[in-house]
Amino acid sequence: MATNRFYALFFCVFAIVCLLGCGKKNKSLSVEQNSTKTELKYAKGFSVQKNATFTVIEVTSPWPSSDNNFKYALVPKEKLATITFPRDAYDAIVPTxxxxxxxxxxTHIPSLEALGVVNTIIGFPSTDFISSPAARKRIENGQIKELGTxxxxxxxxxxxxxxxxxIGFGINDTNKAYEAIKKSGIPVAYNGDWVEQTPLGKAEWIKFFAPFFQKETLADSLFHTIEKGYLNAKQLAQKSQKKPTVLTGGLYKDVWYVAGGKSWMAQFLQDANTDYLWANTDHKGSIGLxxxxxxxxAQKADYWLNPSMHITYKELQSANAHHQQFEAFKQQRVFSNAIKKGAKGGLLFYELAPQRPDLVLKDLIAIMHPLLLPDYEPHFFMPLE
Structure with a gap:
């Protein structure tokens, strides 16, 4: 009788554990198994899976060489109370x-502006870096609060x-402020758009932002337009029979940093049908020389892009007299993306260019192959004064 009672008790406990634990786990698994994956053609650092109940975003490259993956469950507010998630199954649960x-x-701001939800932004660190007129208006009205750095x-x-x-940005997982915010019950979701190495890969991160605002269809349409504009510009560049040679970067404390051959900028220069002098290197970032x-x-390079932060030939000459030896300097073919600034000095290029690679590519084509875009007005790259 004691043995029978023991097995009966064991069976009851086992059944309860299965109902409380196994049932939750199976529910979550079945939801994800029945999901559809959003098509991403260029971006490598995240994925989006949507089902009838909620959406899962997984960020696999929040920063370079990251070993951490982050999964976020985005749940419509009206369904939030009806779903029970397994403990620690997701790094954040976000009502949408x-x-x-x-x-x-x-780099986050242009996506929200394109999706028509810039009015949802209520806080930002170092607001002076923001160039967007719509966001700056909200800052001036006190609707976007300054959060330090x-x-x-x-x-x-x-x-x-x-x-x-x-929406967090980090070079590693040691941001103590994010940990404090998470402990207070506020979800933190890492965004890794800056880690992408291709122009269209960066731009496709608009599909990361869209599910937070239930704007997936709009994001698909916006990205399709950007992609089409970029590919059309790339095809146009191939019509030029000449491939001008290009130098990038400038001196910083006696070290000249050029864009690596596998970098974002090198891809632009390749698609603009130019002969980038460091195109054959394997560096994804910059190279110190x-x-x-x-x-x-590169003394005889036809063009020179982004000579550090110098925006005039006088500045460039004063910084180092050897700059005058470059043919691009002599022919005044030096262009910079640091000339166009926002109201408080933020660089427009670093804010908007990742979201609008089609405009970046057209800028470069207009510079390197002026006959292909004779009436084009540049958005980012300006000649030095």
Missing amino acids: PVEHVVLTST NENINTEIAMALQPDVV SLEVVLDK
């Missing part, structure tokens, strides 16, 4: 559509704002 958001990188966010202000989500090495390789 998001009505109040804190952003942490200027991304490395040292004022958590008291951020938490007092009670955003539905904080001496002035002597750069002079030897």
Whole structure:
């Protein structure tokens, strides 16, 4: 009898555990198994899976060489109370559509503006970097609060704002402010758009933002337009019989940093049908070189892009007299993306260019192959004064 009672008790406990634990787990698995995956043609750092109940976003490259993946469940507010998630199954549960958001990188702003939800932004670190006129108006009206810096966010202000989500930007997972915000119950979702190495890959991150606001259809349409514009411009560039040689970058503390051959900028220059002098290198970021090495390789380059932060030939000459030895300097074919600034000095290029690679490519084509776009007005790259 004791043995029978033991087995009966064991069976009851087992059944309860299955109902409370196994049932939740199976429910979550079945939901994800019945989901449809959003098509991503270029972006490598995230995925989106949507089902009848909620959407799962997984970020696999929040920063370079990351070993961490992050999964976020985006749940319509009216369905939130009906779903039970397994403990620790997701890094954040975010009710949608998001009505109040804190952003942490200027590259996030153009996507929200394109989706028509810039009015949801309520906080940002280092607001002076923002160039968007629509966002600046909200800052001036006190609708976007200053939060300090991304490395040292004022958590008291951020938490007092009670955003539905904080879209985080980080170079690693050691941001203590994000941890404090998460502990207060506010979801934090990492965005890794800056890690993408291709122009269209960066732009496709608009599909990361869209599910937070239930704007997936609009995001697909917007990206399709950008993609079409970019590919058409790339095809136009191939009509030029000449491939001008190009030098990039400039000196910083006696080291000249040029764009690596696998970098974002190198891809633009390839698609613009140019001969980028460091195209055959394997670097995804910049390459540090001496002035002597750069002079030897690029003294006769047809064009020179982004000479550090210098925006006039006088500045360039004053910074280092050797700059005058470059043919591009002599022929006044030096162009910079640091000339167009926002109202508080933020660089428009670093905010908008990742979202609008079609405009970047057209700028470069108009510079390198002026006969192909004779009446084009540049958006980012301007000649030095």
